[in-house]
Amino acid sequence: MSTLAIDKAGPRRKIRYGSVSRDRIWAMRWSYFFLALFAAFSLLPPIYMLITSLKSSAEISAATNPWWVFHPTLSNYVELLTSNQFQRFFWNSAVVSVFVVAITMLISVPAAFALARMKFWGSATLATGVFLTYLIPDSLLFIPLFKVFALVGDWTGVQLINRWYVLLFIYPTLTVPFCTWIMIGYFASIPKELDEAALIDGASWLQTLTRIFIPVALPGLIAATIFAFTVSWAQFLYPMVFTTSIDQLVLPVGIITTLVKGDVFNWGQIMTGALLGAAPPLLIYAFLMDYYIAGLTAGATKG
Amino acid sequence: MADVAVQHTRVAGVRAQSKRSSLKHALHRKSTTAFLMTLPLILLIAILVIYPAFYALHLATLNKAMTKFIGLGNFEFLFKRETFWMVVKQSCIFAITAVIFKALIGFIVAHFAHNIPSKKQRKWRGMLLVPWVIPPAMSTLAWQWLLDPSYSAFNYTLSFFGIGPIPWLGDAIWARFSIILVNVWFGAPFFMIMYLAALKSVPEQLYEAAAIDGANWWQRIWYVTLPMMRNIIAITTLFSLIVTFANFDITRILTAGGPLDRTHVFATWAFRLGIEGGDIPLGASVSLFMAPILAFAAIFILRDISKRGNEA
Amino acid sequence: MAEVSLRKVVKRYDDVEAVRGIDLDIADHEFVVLVGPSGCGKSTTLRMIAGLEDISDGDIIIGGDVVNDVPPKDRDIAMVFQNYALYPHMTVAENMSFGLRLKRYPKAEIKSRVAEAARMLDITDLIDRKPKQLSGGQRQRVAMGRAIVRNPKVFLFDEPLSNLDAKLRVQMRIEIKKVHQKVRTTTVYVTHDQVEAMTLADRVVVMNKGRIEQIGTPNELYHKPATRFVAGFIGSPAMNFIPCHLEEAAGKLNVRLTDRLAFPLPAARVARYQNVARSEKLLLGIRPEHLTEANSHLEPGVEPFDALLDVTEPMGMETLVYFTLEGTQVCGRVNPGAGARDGSALRLAVDLNNMHLLNEGTGVVL
Numbered sequence: 001m002s003t004l005a006i007d008k009a010g011p012r013r014k015i016r017y018g019s020v021s022r023d024r025i026w027a028m029r030w031s032y033f034f035l036a037l038f039a040a041f042s043l044l045p046p047i048y049m050l051i052t053s054l055k056s057s058a059e060i061s062a063a064t065n066p067w068w069v070f071h072p073t074l075s076n077y078v079e080l081l082t083s084n085q086f087q088r089f090f091w092n093s094a095v096v097s098v099f100v101v102a103i104t105m106l107i108s109v110p111a112a113f114a115l116a117r118m119k120f121w122g123s124a125t126l127a128t129g130v131f132l133t134y135l136i137p138d139s140l141l142f143i144p145l146f147k148v149f150a151l152v153g154d155w156t157g158v159q160l161i162n163r164w165y166v167l168l169f170i171y172p173t174l175t176v177p178f179c180t181w182i183m184i185g186y187f188a189s190i191p192k193e194l195d196e197a198a199l200i201d202g203a204s205w206l207q208t209l210t211r212i213f214i215p216v217a218l219p220g221l222i223a224a225t226i227f228a229f230t231v232s233w234a235q236f237l238y239p240m241v242f243t244t245s246i247d248q249l250v251l252p253v254g255i256i257t258t259l260v261k262g263d264v265f266n267w268g269q270i271m272t273g274a275l276l277g278a279a280p281p282l283l284i285y286a287f288l289m290d291y292y293i294a295g296l297t298a299g300a301t302k303g
Numbered sequence: 304m305a306d307v308a309v310q311h312t313r314v315a316g317v318r319a320q321s322k323r324s325s326l327k328h329a330l331h332r333k334s335t336t337a338f339l340m341t342l343p344l345i346l347l348i349a350i351l352v353i354y355p356a357f358y359a360l361h362l363a364t365l366n367k368a369m370t371k372f373i374g375l376g377n378f379e380f381l382f383k384r385e386t387f388w389m390v391v392k393q394s395c396i397f398a399i400t401a402v403i404f405k406a407l408i409g410f411i412v413a414h415f416a417h418n419i420p421s422k423k424q425r426k427w428r429g430m431l432l433v434p435w436v437i438p439p440a441m442s443t444l445a446w447q448w449l450l451d452p453s454y455s456a457f458n459y460t461l462s463f464f465g466i467g468p469i470p471w472l473g474d475a476i477w478a479r480f481s482i483i484l485v486n487v488w489f490g491a492p493f494f495m496i497m498y499l500a501a502l503k504s505v506p507e508q509l510y511e512a513a514a515i516d517g518a519n520w521w522q523r524i525w526y527v528t529l530p531m532m533r534n535i536i537a538i539t540t541l542f543s544l545i546v547t548f549a550n551f552d553i554t555r556i557l558t559a560g561g562p563l564d565r566t567h568v569f570a571t572w573a574f575r576l577g578i579e580g581g582d583i584p585l586g587a588s589v590s591l592f593m594a595p596i597l598a599f600a601a602i603f604i605l606r607d608i609s610k611r612g613n614e615a
Numbered sequence: 616m617a618e619v620s621l622r623k624v625v626k627r628y629d630d631v632e633a634v635r636g637i638d639l640d641i642a643d644h645e646f647v648v649l650v651g652p653s654g655c656g657k658s659t660t661l662r663m664i665a666g667l668e669d670i671s672d673g674d675i676i677i678g679g680d681v682v683n684d685v686p687p688k689d690r691d692i693a694m695v696f697q698n699y700a701l702y703p704h705m706t707v708a709e710n711m712s713f714g715l716r717l718k719r720y721p722k723a724e725i726k727s728r729v730a731e732a733a734r735m736l737d738i739t740d741l742i743d744r745k746p747k748q749l750s751g752g753q754r755q756r757v758a759m760g761r762a763i764v765r766n767p768k769v770f771l772f773d774e775p776l777s778n779l780d781a782k783l784r785v786q787m788r789i790e791i792k793k794v795h796q797k798v799r800t801t802t803v804y805v806t807h808d809q810v811e812a813m814t815l816a817d818r819v820v821v822m823n824k825g826r827i828e829q830i831g832t833p834n835e836l837y838h839k840p841a842t843r844f845v846a847g848f849i850g851s852p853a854m855n856f857i858p859c860h861l862e863e864a865a866g867k868l869n870v871r872l873t874d875r876l877a878f879p880l881p882a883a884r885v886a887r888y889q890n891v892a893r894s895e896k897l898l899l900g901i902r903p904e905h906l907t908e909a910n911s912h913l914e915p916g917v918e919p920f921d922a923l924l925d926v927t928e929p930m931g932m933e934t935l936v937y938f939t940l941e942g943t944q945v946c947g948r949v950n951p952g953a954g955a956r957d958g959s960a961l962r963l964a965v966d967l968n969n970m971h972l973l974n975e976g977t978g979v980v981l
Contacts, residue, residue: 137549
């Protein structure tokens with residue numbers, strides 16, 4: 001039973017029991033407050049898109065409160081969704097994106113497997129090289145690519161400018177490096193004994209890839225697929241360069257060029273078009289958010 | 304003993320044979336398969352990335368009609384133009400400012416998100432990542448409408464506070480501000496997600512040890528969080544710098560480079576000159592000018608990564 | 616016929632030789648254990664037999680054929696890994712049948728082989744589960760089932776019990792032995808645990824620093840170790856090594872440990888050590904169980920002496936006692952009722968009939 005000697009000269013501190021948890025609660029409250037603030041900031045534009053899309057042109061030009069819809073109407077949606085042109089844009093985007101996803105996976109997955117698992121001469125340099133090419137932006141490549149495709153078109157007689165299928169060649173330059181990178185990360189995290197067990201069980205390299213690695217790394221595959229689709233769908237620069245006729249346009253370019261006519265802005269329809277254009281990635285995101293995020297972070301934390 | 308001797312000769316014969324053929328065969332099979340698997344990747348990058356990059360160098364040395372070689376003529380022409388230097392300055396300022404804000408906001412929001420219980424995090428994360436998911440072209444349209452000279456919803460709201468209508472896209476300085484704003488709105492979520500993942504990987508015990516050692520929240524961030532996250536910070540900053548620097552969509556849609564070329568960046572100006580103006584070599588020259596700046600940034604940051612690679 | 620032979624097998628990594636010339640002959644149906652400390656090259660040797668590592672030099676012969684360059688799948692072997700290496704996305708049945716499915720065996724045969732192996736390992740009701748729903752011991756059984764189903768020439772085990780807790784380890788040891796009795800496949804088993812080696816093996820191969828120290832049955836290794844390493848590695852607690860030398864005194868050959876402690880050699884040993892130089896530095900190797908409390912009646916060859924105990928460890932069944940002889944810590948085993956206490960003196964007896972004499976420099980047992 002020793003008594004505590006109080007040092008009267010030392011700093012006096014009021015000991016409040018439960019102060020630790022009280023700090024925590026305040027920290028949480030502030031966190032929620034700021035999170036709500038940022039969430040509001042993040043969601044402001046899409047919500048505004050929605051509000052505007054429900055307004056008629058008359059209401060917009062009447063310049064009433066922009067944050068509220070007084071006479072909601074679906075006419076914008078109806079007009080766009082029934083417009084052949086818009087449907088064409090949507091279709092082009094969809095076709096291009098789906099094909100690009102397929103092409104990307106066909107290139108990335110075997111390459112990632114070979115780079116992650118099969119040690120061969122130059123595999124390390126190639127992996128780094130893949131990472132580095134991602135640093136060459138599209139805004140540097142679009143001009144030479146345009147010229148190259150024009151030239152090849154002239155030589156072979158196959159029309160390569162102003163055709164949507166050209167995009168199938170070009171988009172993979174944007175999707176393949178990162179998808180390969182993601183898949184390398186996922187494949188590398190599969191324990192090495194699994195390959196050895198498969199080897200002893202008698203699997204060839206291809207069988208090991210298709211029957212073991214792909215099923216086990218399925219989350220990575222999904223993440224890579226989502227990424228490839230989203231990037232393809234959102235492309236703006238390349239389609240602007242390579243497609244000019246109305247029937248060849250993909251959605252982002254289509255909306256900007258047809259709806260934004262000179263100085264007469266039909267904002268109701270524009271916002272509707274923009275929202276519809278944002279819908280597919282948003283829907284995928286809503287349902288597969290975890291894969292989306294996992295794919296992003298896997299590239300960095302495992303890199 | 305006899306059968307051991309017999310076995311030996313059989314072994315010797317088989318051995319000599321198998322050593323020659325199946326060794327080569329085994330090696331051959333593995334590297335050819337590996338090579339074939341990476342071939343499409345190599346071809347894609349070689350033909351559609353590396354070759355055009357070098358071709359751009361060639362293009363930049365031609366005259367407008369692409370019939371003659373004029374060496375550095377295009378570059379000389381550009382260096383004399385005031386617009387060119389404006390574009391250089393604008394691109395750099397945009398990129399650096401935007402990335403700083405994106406990183407800062409991303410870091411702060413990640414911290415808040417890290418503070419709340421994990422189960423709730425998912426919902427908030429979901430909402431906060433939305434800007435990054437929407438195709439930039441589409442969301443920029445929304446911003447354009449929000450910042451419209453006549454109908455801006457922001458101006459409407461500000462008018463209630465007596466603040467006059469702001470020419471978001473019409474005045475050079477405000478236009479620059481707007482572009483950075485949209486860029487930050489679009490890119491901060493990316494940083495947030497990355498940093499949140501990195502924050503989760505910092506062991507809780509380090510914070511506890513620091514708290515016991517007497518560190519307050521600011522010191523804990525400086526001495527524990529940031530050093531552990533060095534690599535992620537470096538990588539994301541590098542990626543973002545490059546992507547922001549080379550950005551086309553946002554500037555093109557919001558201002559198309561105006562007013563009076565005050566918001567042009569490399570990508571939009573190259574597009575204006577090369578595609579719209581029909582002067583491919585000049586456009587190529589402009590784009591190419593990005594390369595040394597990008598390379599410099601890349602080397603600078605990558606060097607930092609490999610230096611600190613073994614700390615964690 | 617599934618004998619395995621290694622002839623002068625060498626494995627080099629850059630400049631380092633992990634395995635320095637191994638010669639080993641394993642007979643058909645034999646259960647051989649490679650045992651040694653980590654880094655001794657036992658796993659590398661096993662992996663070379665499996666074909667997972669290339670051989671730098673020498674030959675490996677399985678069933679009469681040189682398999683140096685034959686890929687693993689054609690060697691007709693099966694392997695059980697330390698981390699089980701079960702395919703996480705497949706059920707137990709699919710895991711076990713994967714190899715057979717790759718070789719396009721008829722479905723009926725696959726089914727019956729899997730059922731048979733499952734029954735043998737008592738995992739029949741786990742057949743449709745995925746690995747993540749299984750405990751460590753169950754997973755290890757599935758890994759063994761995968762090997763059994765293939766009906767190979769050789770089973771290879773790479774430290775399969777290291778990831779299991781102590782109790783489970785004992786259980787699984789018995790399982791493995793039972794399986795071997797039933798299936799009788801030639802087995803090469805790698806472990807760092809000498810208890811596993813002693814209990815499972817027909818013959819044990821003790822390895823150290825890439826070389827084989829000794830090959831023998833568990834009994835041989837225990838009672839007749841050839842080198843200091845083997846003597847000290849096999850048996851727990853480890854054998855004591857006390858510096859000593861031989862001396863003549865009054866016509867008898869003694870082994871002298873300290874200034875005050877010397878014992879006469881038992882008659883049977885005198886002949887053996889007669890020609891050892893009296894000046895040579897030696898080590899007396901004596902196992903703790905041969906250092907017990909002195910009884911009133913001592914057998915010939917058992918010499919009593921007094922010891923001052925430093926520490927005692929009551930283990931329930933016995934008490935381990937530690938004392939010091941001129942700087943060397945010595946361990947003995949006494950009955951719990953012998954009155955051993957920390958710091959007290961105790962009259963012990965050393966059974967020299969089970970002594971070993973080693974050359975201190977070379978480590979060779981004389």
